[in-house]
Amino acid sequence: MASRSRSSKASQARIALLEVTIEALQLLHWADFETLVDIIFARSGWNQVSVLGGTKKLVDLELEHAVINERAAVQAKSSASQKTLDAYIRRMDATEQFDRFFFICHSPKRALTPDDRADVHVWTGRELGSTIMRLGLHDWVMERLA
Numbered sequence: 001m002a003s004r005s006r007s008s009k010a011s012q013a014r015i016a017l018l019e020v021t022i023e024a025l026q027l028l029h030w031a032d033f034e035t036l037v038d039i040i041f042a043r044s045g046w047n048q049v050s051v052l053g054g055t056k057k058l059v060d061l062e063l064e065h066a067v068i069n070e071r072a073a074v075q076a077k078s079s080a081s082q083k084t085l086d087a088y089i090r091r092m093d094a095t096e097q098f099d100r101f102f103f104i105c106h107s108p109k110r111a112l113t114p115d116d117r118a119d120v121h122v123w124t125g126r127e128l129g130s131t132i133m134r135l136g137l138h139d140w141v142m143e144r145l146a
Contacts, residue, residue, distance in 0.1 A: 014133075021138045022129040024145055025106040030078055032144045034060055036137065037076040037104050043135050046072065058091060062098075070099040077105040085112045089120055104128060 028036065038048065041063055049071075050062035061074035073095075075088050085103055092101045104123045105112065114120035123131065132138055 017138060018126065018129050018133060021132055021141060022106075022125055024138075024141050025128065025132075026078075027145055028106070028141065029144070033078060033106065034076050036132070036141065037061065037074060039137060039140070040131060040135060041072075041074065041102075043137075058095065059088075071097060072100040072102060073098045074102040074104065077103070079107045079109060080105045080112065081109045082112055085114070085122065089114065089117070092120075 025033070038061060041061065042048070045067060046063040046065050048061060049064050050059075059073040059075050061072075061076075063072045063074060064070070065072070073092055077084065080103070088103060089101065092098055100119050100121065102121045102123065103112070103114075106124070106128060108124045112122045112124060114122050132141060
């Protein structure tokens with residue numbers, strides 16, 4: 001019975017940390033959010049082939065993964081609508097430069113869906129928070145708000 005209780009407490013603590021992480025993301029300065037996205041991909045084996053963020057016209061990050069021989073575009077947004085996502089997908093399709101497109105938004109206006117596109121990855125809310133926790137970046141997020 002004691003191990004079940006510990007397991008339940010651990011599960012509750014993990015859920016609480018996830019919720020706090022998701023809320024904290026909404027308080028990050030946009031530049032810190034872009035940096036966080038860059039760190040997520042760097043820790044996941046992707047190498048940056050462009051300068052981060054700024055006034056670039058197409059995307060915030062252009063990445064390559066040498067092991068799987070793929071190129072990816074990443075757009076980080078504090079807030080976005082489905083219309084915004086759809087416009088970025090059209091732009092990515094028009095370039096024909098990327099194998100994958102990652103659209104990352106901590107505060108979407110509504111649910112964002114890529115319409116069954118295996119090459120388009122949308123990270124919001126729980127998925128984004130879970131990724132941050134798996135990579136051990138929740139402390140990094142909290143430190144930016146301290």
